[in-house]
Amino acid sequence: MVQLTSIILYCLKQLSKERTVYSIYHLLNGKKSSQTIQDAHLFSLKKFFGVLSPLSRDSYDSMIRTLQEQGYIINHGEQRFLLTSSGESFLNKHPILNELNGWEYHQITWPFWERLSLLIQVASNIVHQEKCYIPIQKNKDVHQWVKTVLKEMKVPKYDLGRMIYQELIACFEHNKTLDPSVLVFRLTGFQQIGLTPMQTAQKLSMNHFDYQLQFINIIHYMIRKIAEKPEQFPILSLLQQELRQQHELTQSSRKTWQLLIQGYSLEAIARLRKLRESTIEDHLVEIALYVNHFSIDPYVEQKLQEEILAVSRRIASRQLKLIKDQVNKASYFQIRLVLAKYGGS
Known part of the structure; x- marks a missing residue:
C-alpha cells in the first residue's frame, strides 16, 4: 500500500496533531461536513477529497495500526498522530501522486x-x-x-x-x-x-x-x-460536456447563512437552531470559504485580520496553533475565519 501509505503520512504531517486521525478518513471518503471541508482547505489537503470513496472504517483502522507497527507514526493521545523519522523517510522516498485533484474533480x-x-x-x-x-x-x-x-x-x-x-x-x-x-x-x-x-x-x-x-x-x-x-x-x-464541479454550502450551513442574511447574531442563531455556538462557528468558516461577498469584519477587526495573515505568511504555515502562539489575542475561530477568507490568496 505504498500510495495510500504516502497519502496518510502526508496528511498527518500537514495536520500536525491539530486534528484526529479520522479527519483523514472523512477527507478520503469525501464527507460533506463543514469540518471536513474546512480541514481540506486549511491544511492544503483538497487534492485528496473523496479520492478513496467508499473506504470502510475497519480498513482504515487496520491501516493506521499497520503504520504504527511499522514505526512510521506515533500516537500522541486523543487519536492524534505524528510522523516518526522512519515515516518522514518513507514519505521522502515515495512522493504522493501528483495528478490527484479530488476537490475539483471528485463529482465528475x-x-x-x-x-x-x-x-x-x-x-x-x-x-x-x-x-x-x-x-x-x-x-x-x-x-x-x-x-x-x-x-x-x-x-x-x-x-x-x-x-x-x-x-x-x-x-x-x-x-x-x-x-x-x-x-x-x-x-x-x-x-x-x-x-x-x-x-x-x-x-x-x-x-x-x-x-x-x-x-x-x-x-x-x-x-x-x-x-x-x-x-x-x-x-x-x-x-x-455539462460536467461541472459545483462547490456548495452544506445544508446546515445554508440554513445558518439564511439567518445571517436576516440579521441574526451568531449567538441568536445557535439558540434558534438549538446548536452549539462552536457548530455555528464552523458554518461561518464554511460560508467564508464559499460566499465571496461575505464579510468577516464583524467577527475579526481589520487590523487583526492583517496580523493573522502576516504571521501565517511569515511562518509559511496555516497551522492554527502556530499562528495562535504568535497572535494571542485572536481566537481559534477568528484565525480559521481569516484563513478561510484569505488564506488561499
Whole structure:
C-alpha cells in the first residue's frame, strides 16, 4: 500500500496533531461536513477529497495500526498522530501522486469514466460492424449521452475509433510517469470484456487501494489535460460536456447563512437552531470559504485580520496553533475565519 501509505503520512504531517486521525478518513471518503471541508482547505489537503470513496472504517483502522507497527507514526493521545523519522523517510522516498485533484474533480470522476468506457466500446463495435452487444455501463443517462454525441458528431462514425485512439496517445505521450495500462485493462471493446478493478490490480501486482488511487490519478490527469487544450482533443473534450464541479454550502450551513442574511447574531442563531455556538462557528468558516461577498469584519477587526495573515505568511504555515502562539489575542475561530477568507490568496 505504498500510495495510500504516502497519502496518510502526508496528511498527518500537514495536520500536525491539530486534528484526529479520522479527519483523514472523512477527507478520503469525501464527507460533506463543514469540518471536513474546512480541514481540506486549511491544511492544503483538497487534492485528496473523496479520492478513496467508499473506504470502510475497519480498513482504515487496520491501516493506521499497520503504520504504527511499522514505526512510521506515533500516537500522541486523543487519536492524534505524528510522523516518526522512519515515516518522514518513507514519505521522502515515495512522493504522493501528483495528478490527484479530488476537490475539483471528485463529482465528475466517475461520470467521465462511464462516458469514456462506453464511447470506446461503441466505437470499437462500430469499427467491426457489430450491432449486437451488451453495453458495459448501465447508466441510462450515459447511454443517452453517447447517442446524442454520435448523432451530433461531424465525423464519419467509422473514423471514431481511430480518432479516439490518436487522442489518447496524444494525451499520454507527454507524461511518462503514468502507466496507461492502469486504465486500458479496464476498457471493453469488440468481443473483449474489460477487467474489473480487482482483476486489474492483481494483473498489475498492486494492492487494491493503491490501484484505485492510480486509476483516479490517471482520470484526473486526463480531465485536466483535456480541459487545458480542448482543441487538441475534439472527441475526448466531449466527455466533459455539462460536467461541472459545483462547490456548495452544506445544508446546515445554508440554513445558518439564511439567518445571517436576516440579521441574526451568531449567538441568536445557535439558540434558534438549538446548536452549539462552536457548530455555528464552523458554518461561518464554511460560508467564508464559499460566499465571496461575505464579510468577516464583524467577527475579526481589520487590523487583526492583517496580523493573522502576516504571521501565517511569515511562518509559511496555516497551522492554527502556530499562528495562535504568535497572535494571542485572536481566537481559534477568528484565525480559521481569516484563513478561510484569505488564506488561499
